[in-house]
Amino acid sequence: MTVLEDLAPPPKVDVEPRSASRREAWQRRLPLLPALIYTIVVTQIPFLVTLWYSFQNYFFDVPAPARWTGLSNYKTVFTNAAFRGALVRSVVMTTTAVIVAMILGVAFALLLDRKFLGRSVVRTLIITPFLVMPAAAALIWAGPMLDPNFGLLNYLLQPFGVHHVAWLSTHALGSVIVVMIWQWTPFMTLIVLAGLQSQPTDALEAAKVDGAGALATFRELTLPHLRPYIELGILLGSIYLVNVFDAVRLMTNGGPGTDTTNLPFYLYQQVNNAFDIGGAAAAGVVTVILTIIVATFALRMFARVFQFEESS
Amino acid sequence: MSAVAARTRMPGPQRFRAMANTVGWGIVAWVVGIAFFLPVLWMVITAFKPESAAETWPPKFTFSPTLAQFRLVFSGWGPYVIHSLIATTVSTLLVLLLGIPAAYALSVHPVKHWRDGLFFFISTKMLPIVAVIGPLYVIALHIHLLDSIWLLILLYTAMNLPLAIWMVRSFMLEVPNEMLEAARLDGAGRIREMTEVIMPVISPGLVSTALICVIFAWNELFLALNLSVTNAATLPMFLISSVPQEGLYIAHLSAAATVASVPVILVGWIAQRSLVRGLSMGAIK
Numbered sequence: 389m390t391v392l393e394d395l396a397p398p399p400k401v402d403v404e405p406r407s408a409s410r411r412e413a414w415q416r417r418l419p420l421l422p423a424l425i426y427t428i429v430v431t432q433i434p435f436l437v438t439l440w441y442s443f444q445n446y447f448f449d450v451p452a453p454a455r456w457t458g459l460s461n462y463k464t465v466f467t468n469a470a471f472r473g474a475l476v477r478s479v480v481m482t483t484t485a486v487i488v489a490m491i492l493g494v495a496f497a498l499l500l501d502r503k504f505l506g507r508s509v510v511r512t513l514i515i516t517p518f519l520v521m522p523a524a525a526a527l528i529w530a531g532p533m534l535d536p537n538f539g540l541l542n543y544l545l546q547p548f549g550v551h552h553v554a555w556l557s558t559h560a561l562g563s564v565i566v567v568m569i570w571q572w573t574p575f576m577t578l579i580v581l582a583g584l585q586s587q588p589t590d591a592l593e594a595a596k597v598d599g600a601g602a603l604a605t606f607r608e609l610t611l612p613h614l615r616p617y618i619e620l621g622i623l624l625g626s627i628y629l630v631n632v633f634d635a636v637r638l639m640t641n642g643g644p645g646t647d648t649t650n651l652p653f654y655l656y657q658q659v660n661n662a663f664d665i666g667g668a669a670a671a672g673v674v675t676v677i678l679t680i681i682v683a684t685f686a687l688r689m690f691a692r693v694f695q696f697e698e699s700s
Numbered sequence: 701m702s703a704v705a706a707r708t709r710m711p712g713p714q715r716f717r718a719m720a721n722t723v724g725w726g727i728v729a730w731v732v733g734i735a736f737f738l739p740v741l742w743m744v745i746t747a748f749k750p751e752s753a754a755e756t757w758p759p760k761f762t763f764s765p766t767l768a769q770f771r772l773v774f775s776g777w778g779p780y781v782i783h784s785l786i787a788t789t790v791s792t793l794l795v796l797l798l799g800i801p802a803a804y805a806l807s808v809h810p811v812k813h814w815r816d817g818l819f820f821f822i823s824t825k826m827l828p829i830v831a832v833i834g835p836l837y838v839i840a841l842h843i844h845l846l847d848s849i850w851l852l853i854l855l856y857t858a859m860n861l862p863l864a865i866w867m868v869r870s871f872m873l874e875v876p877n878e879m880l881e882a883a884r885l886d887g888a889g890r891i892r893e894m895t896e897v898i899m900p901v902i903s904p905g906l907v908s909t910a911l912i913c914v915i916f917a918w919n920e921l922f923l924a925l926n927l928s929v930t931n932a933a934t935l936p937m938f939l940i941s942s943v944p945q946e947g948l949y950i951a952h953l954s955a956a957a958t959v960a961s962v963p964v965i966l967v968g969w970i971a972q973r974s975l976v977r978g979l980s981m982g983a984i985k
Binding site: 413416417418420423430431432433435437438440441448504506511512513516517518519520522523528529531532533540570574575578581617620624634638651656660664665668673675676679682683686687690 | 722723725726728729730732733734736737738739740742743746754755756757758759798799801802804805806809810811812817819820821822823824825826827828829830831832833834835836837838839854855857858861862865890915918919921922925926935936939940943949950953954956957958960961964965967968969972975976979980981983984
């Protein structure tokens with residue numbers, strides 16, 4: 389893979405002569421093997437089995453054994469509006485949450501980069517949502533925060549003319565996305581803050597001496613410096629957020645209707661409600677193929693970001 | 701005061717403006733911080749309410765606090781917390797056991813295709829586990845690991861291993877070369893190099909790696925919910941069970957959510973510094 393050539397070599401590569409013995413090669417390989425074999429067995433075998441089941445007609449609730457059906461499961465996946473809907477919703481949820489969380493993250497990081505009284509306390513407060521168990525966060529938002537009859541949010545929004553809004557039925561998708569943003573903004577904040585604090589101060593001071601305004605300095609100096617950090621945050625955030633399940637399952641159960649059914653929840657339903665192993669497997673294979681396409685770009689980005697980090 | 705003013709040589713009004721600026725932005729930061737923390741605070745407050753005070757309009761801010769909800773939680777969470785503790789600690793130990801040698805083989809004495817190795821591990825994190833959940837269920841059934849804590853341990857280990865390898869590797873790359881060479885001149889083999897030079901230097905890094913693994917394993921719900929019923933039901937599942945079909949439950953739920961979240965929140969607060977490094981898999985120092 390040419391992508392990988394971009395990654396900077398580790399600083400401590402021993403320069404071994406070409407005649408390095410096979411023994412040496414094995415000595416190097418040996419410590420890697422347990423982890424490598426483990427990961428291959430645990431993560432790749434299920435994918436092979438999934439591939440196999442995607443060509444089978446296999447319902448878990450009927451005693452009949454799995455039966456070869458060729459491409460019929462795939463035909464169902466591609467003609468199924470529910471799958472397409474879940475796919476679109478996954479994309480919408482992930483991109484909205486990642487982008488908003490990143491914008492808030494940059495803003496919060498800029499706030500936290502200034503000196504003020506109690507800065508470390510405020511930083512601690514801001515990172516806490518990330519540490520709350522996602523299942524707990526979903527249930528707390530669904531109940532004490534968003535309940536139409538006694539929720540805190542309706543109470544706080546009362547002065548703005550909001551009265552007993554049933555957020556989870558009228559703004560279900562928005563509510564789920566808000567919780568995703570609430571949990572992942574701290575992550576973005578921390579990564580961007582690390583970027584801000586690694587910015588060389590002399591360039592900033594030179595800009596100040598030259599009379600550059602705060603906005604111009606931010607756009608011309610800070611933002612380009614932050615770019616790899618922002619990319620890394622978006623990349624890692626997307627990896628986790630595309631798999632969001634807890635908030636959907638516990639806040640809206642995919643509803644109302646299928647309004648909040650994303651891919652993870654759709655696949656969960658296929659297995660747990662429809663018992664359709666073959667159909668879920670085919671949908672899974674399509675999901676994996678789509679992920680590989682996205683991940684190829686992501687890995688390229690990864691290589692670039694890490695190269696930046698290791699060479700600086 | 702005058703000494704500071706003399707040193708900075710700022711004219712009076714300008715100094716005042718700078719100070720007002722600092723205070724102003726400080727207040728904005730505090731408001732944002734508190735607003736962001738509010739749901740957590742509300743969860744903890746609600747946990748101390750009697751059930752009758754938790755579901756009122758307007759919401760009650762003054763009430764006589766009670767520990768009744770916590771007592772209820774502690775009487776019911778036994779098996780769940782034990783499963784969570786086992787799954788979290790054993791999987792984290794396994795991750796370190798497999799991950800440290802692997803990180804070594806990808807950094808200090810790298811194998812020939814170390815880049816491919818690194819990217820293979822990270823690519824497994826990008827493949828969505830949800831895609832294989834059905835077949836995973838069937839496999840688990842066939843190898844008699846359904847509803848077993850061992851299945852969760854195996855999967856959590858695979859889930860955290862790539863993260864740990866990238867992270868530990870980044871710590872190993874920081875071990876000064878001179879130390880390694882000195883040890884080699886002393887005639888230290890690979891084992892001694894590892895135990896006497898590398899491990900002591902990277903041990904703080906190992907602690908933060910372990911913390912990250914603990915956080916992700918402790919909070920995991922999707923796999924636990926799909927692959928276990930009672931024998932391996934973990935704390936996130938306990939939370940779900942604390943939401944009944946009918947009746948008042950908000951205070952009880954809040955207490956359960958507080959108890960389940962507090963360990964990770966405390967760990968995260970203590971390890972704030974290493975959190976960034978862990979979450980960026982070692983990319984950001």
